Amino acid sequence: MANAMIIGMGGVGSVIGQKLHEYDCFDRILLADVDPTFAEHLHGKTHSSRFQVCTVNAMDTAKLVSLMREHKIAVALDACPWQANHSVLEACFLAGSHFLDMAADIYSPPGLKRPTKNSFEAEIEKFNQPFLDKGIAGILCMGMDPGAVNVFARWAMDRLDTATSIRVLDADNAEVKGYRFAVLFSPETLFEELGATPYFVKDGKVTSGRPLETETEWVRFPEPIGLMKPTRSRTKKA
Numbered sequence: 001m002a003n004a005m006i007i008g009m010g011g012v013g014s015v016i017g018q019k020l021h022e023y024d025c026f027d028r029i030l031l032a033d034v035d036p037t038f039a040e041h042l043h044g045k046t047h048s049s050r051f052q053v054c055t056v057n058a059m060d061t062a063k064l065v066s067l068m069r070e071h072k073i074a075v076a077l078d079a080c081p082w083q084a085n086h087s088v089l090e091a092c093f094l095a096g097s098h099f100l101d102m103a104a105d106i107y108s109p110p111g112l113k114r115p116t117k118n119s120f121e122a123e124i125e126k127f128n129q130p131f132l133d134k135g136i137a138g139i140l141c142m143g144m145d146p147g148a149v150n151v152f153a154r155w156a157m158d159r160l161d162t163a164t165s166i167r168v169l170d171a172d173n174a175e176v177k178g179y180r181f182a183v184l185f186s187p188e189t190l191f192e193e194l195g196a197t198p199y200f201v202k203d204g205k206v207t208s209g210r211p212l213e214t215e216t217e218w219v220r221f222p223e224p225i226g227l228m229k230p231t232r233s234r235t236k237k238a
Helices: 011-020 037-045 061-070 082-095 119-134 148-157 187-195
Strands: 002-007 026-033 051-055 073-078 098-101 199-202 205-208 219-221 226-228
Touching: 002 011, 002 061, 011 026, 011 037, 026 037, 026 061, 037 051, 061 073, 061 082, 073 082, 082 098, 082 119
Parallel strands: 002 026, 002 073, 026 051, 073 098
Antiparallel strands: 199 205, 219 226
16 A cells, blocks of 8 residues: 655644545555644544654755655645645655645636736646656645535536536535634635635626625525525635
8 A cells, every 4th residue: 555645734634634544545644744733633633543743844845855755655635825836746746746735826817917827827837747757646726616616516517418507605604612713724825815806707708806795695505504695706606
């Protein structure tokens, strides 16, 4: 069997580690973070743990390469904010490990002026051919929206006779006891998404709106979510 590595042990990385441990396809799972506190907590509470904790900065490409080679990492899951993607991609290429990340920077549609390319476009441009030549996979933006919902949408489309549009709605009513405000992933990323101008396709054209104001509506989601008021955000209708 093979070994896996999770880089970034915040809320998302911890959940990935917990779920990954339920499968027996990996001999060992490395939990890597610049602060090992949450990784050690997960390791300590897991029965018959196959976790191994290591301290590393995701921006230290050389150290990542060394760890991946030392532990013969088959696949690395980048659960850090998008700014670390390039470093981890580079490390995976040099070490020969498969790569998967959760997100990219705020997307800008074609025709919108910006100082640089969208981060995932730059990553594809640099790493696509080298990864192909080396026979390793690089899967980008496999968080929730976009990411998992893309897979759900494709699955549904393959089973419908016809479809003219796909509408993605999500909502969350989670809470953390003792905190008036808590988020389930990077607060910096959340505020970046919610404060950015939303772009979306309407009537076959890309259009824009106002953050937290455009196309708001009340939607009754299945329990336990219930009645919520989604609004357009930069990455989806959330």
